[in-house]
Amino acid sequence: MTISLQYVNITVNDVDESVAFYRDALGLEVRNDVASGDFRWVTLGSADQPGLEYVLSEPHAGRSQADGDALQELVTKGAFQFVFRTDDLDATFEKIRGTGAEVLQEPIDQPWGPRDCAFRDPSGTMLRFSQA
C-alpha cells in the first residue's frame, strides 16, 4: 500500500495573477482550468513531481460569504505557508526574484540546519525553499 499527496489547494486572491506567478516563478505548467459558477479552479503541475497537482482557487469559491471572508483575511495576513525542496537553492532564488516576487528572506543557513530562502506569493502566502 502506498499513500502520497495528490492535490495541494492554495487559496489566492486573484486566480489569473497567481497562475502567472506559479507558472513563471516556480516553473509549473497549467494542467486544467475548471469553471463552476462564478469561480475557477486552475491546476498546475511539474515533471519534477508528476503525481502532485497544485489547485489554485479564490477564497469564496465553494464557500459561504462569511467563510470566504474569514479565509481571505487569513490568507492576506500571511497565515499560510508551503515549504518546497530544491536541488539548487541559489538558482531557485534568482529565478523567482527575477519575476519580481516579494522577497522575504535571501538564502541563509538557518540555526536549526537547513539553508533556505522565502518569498510571498501575490496573495500573501509564504513559500519557503529549502536546499535538498
Place this chain on the structure above:
Amino acid sequence: MSPEELATLAHLRRARDLMDRDYAHPLDVPTIAQRALMSPAHFSRRFKAAYGETPYGYLMTRRIERAMALLRSGSSVTDACMAVGCTSLGSFSASFRTITGESPTEYRNREHSAVEAMPACIAKLLTRPAPPLAPKPAQPSRIQEAAAASVS
C-alpha cells in the same frame, strides 16, 4: 472584503515581515509604520486589530523568542540582548521577564532538556512566548470534583 481593506492587510503584513526579518536592527514603530504607509498611531491601531498585539509587542516577542534560543545555546545575557537588537540591558531584562515570567539569567541557568530534545525549528514554534490573553472569567476548578466522583 473591499480592495482597500485587502491592500491595508497586505501593508500590515509587510510591516510584520519587516519585523520578522530585521528584528536584530534598531527598529522603532515609526520606521515600521512607514513600511505600512501609515502614521504610527494609525498603524498601531490597525496592526493590533489585525494581529491581536501591538507592533512593539510583536517585535519584542520576536526578539525575546530569539534571545531564548541564544541563551539556551549558552550566550551570555549581554550578548543575547545585543544580538536581538536591544540596546539597553535593563529594558531587555524587563521585557524578558514580562513576556516569559522569569529573568534572562534564571532562564539561562535552568534546564532546557525538553526543548533540546526537539528539532530547533519545532522548538522555535513551541517556545514562542504567547501574547497576553484577555482575562477569562474565573472558573472554579473541577479537578477535585471529578476526582471525588471517581472515588465514590
